[in-house]
Amino acid sequence: MLNYLERYAFKERRQLVTIGSLGYAPSGIGSDVELGQCVIGAAAESGSIVKVSDMSRVRRLNAAVRDSSSDENRTRSIVLPGMPDAMSQIAVPLIVAGVVRGALFFESRARLAFTKADEAALSIIARQAALALAFSERNSEEAEVGRRAVQLSPATDRTIHVAHHRFDDSIFIDGNYVIKGVAGRLLAFMLDQHLTSGRNEFTNREIRLDSGLRLPDFKDNLETRLLLLRRRLEEKRLPIRLIRLGRGRIGFEVEGRVRLSREGA
Structure with a gap:
């Protein structure tokens, strides 16, 4: 079973940013991942699926990194979300026309959770997600609206x-x-x-x-x-x-x- 999903897209040339997640509190939206960092960054850098089937050896390191970044106001950074007891992780790159656009990330509490069949299914989902990102970019520039001050904001003295x-x-x-x-x-x-x-x-x-x-x-x-x-x-x-x-x-x-x-x- 896929317990959690995070969706990442490129923020800068060497970074990815979390733009959506399910199952995490807080969501971690806006958190950064360097290319090559963890399974997410590795998948984006290589353009290939990256999978870890037993996280027991690296869980303590991940927890330490996460705890060190918990004060957003002090660090000016958003904590990358994750399951503290995850045993399996998989990241699938989002690729359009040969260009990596981001990555999908899943994790599970079970060892050896992701099979070859899961990899095939997630690859199909990733292709569709990548195409959706590219399509949203092409269709985002619509006709200019008038530069008028429309009152959307509730009146308050705050x-x-x-x-x-x-x-x-x-x-x-x-x-x-x-x-x-x-x-x-x-x-x-x-x-x-x-x-x-x-x-x-x-x-x-x-x-x-x-x-x-x-x-x-x-x-x-x-x-x-x-x-x-x-x-x-x-x-x-x-x-x-x-x-x-x-x-x-x-x-x-x-x-x-x-x-x-x-x-x-």
Whole structure:
């Protein structure tokens, strides 16, 4: 039986980021995996299925790494989720046109849990997931919507303190670490637009074309990054949320008055 599933997609050239999970609390959405690190990074780096059938020798090391990163506000990192008593793990790369786009990861409490038949079935699922990621990217850029200030945000006098640290683009909301990197820049961009012009509706197209965001110059899935950011805000139950308004359109909802501060060069 497959106990848990995590879905990873590339964040930077040498990293993957968790964009979805089932069975974990917290979900670990936004956590990073270096290429070559653990079975997930190894599968993405090699483009091949990587499987471990007896985790008893490496469980203690994994637990130590996980515990050392438990304070998000201090480390500015999100803990990679995992079963502390997992005995079997398998990671299957997501490949489209010969290019690795991410990886699916499964783990089980049983030894020797994943058979050859499981590998074949998961390979089919991975191919479909990879194609879905590629399709969402091609169909994310829809017609531009008018730059109007649509009132999506509930009226409230609450003050929301947001700190943007420029050196790593990490974002803290009311003292709580949220996200960093490209996703942090995306959130800072929307906050800027909201504060300066009252905007709370954006399109993928305008985000891609904004040079100030310094988006990676290689083919990348903006839709995936926005999904990651939306899920992270929801999981933290923060007063700032992203809402999907339609293909290529994003709503920005704020429950209060934002006070944005910036630190670093």
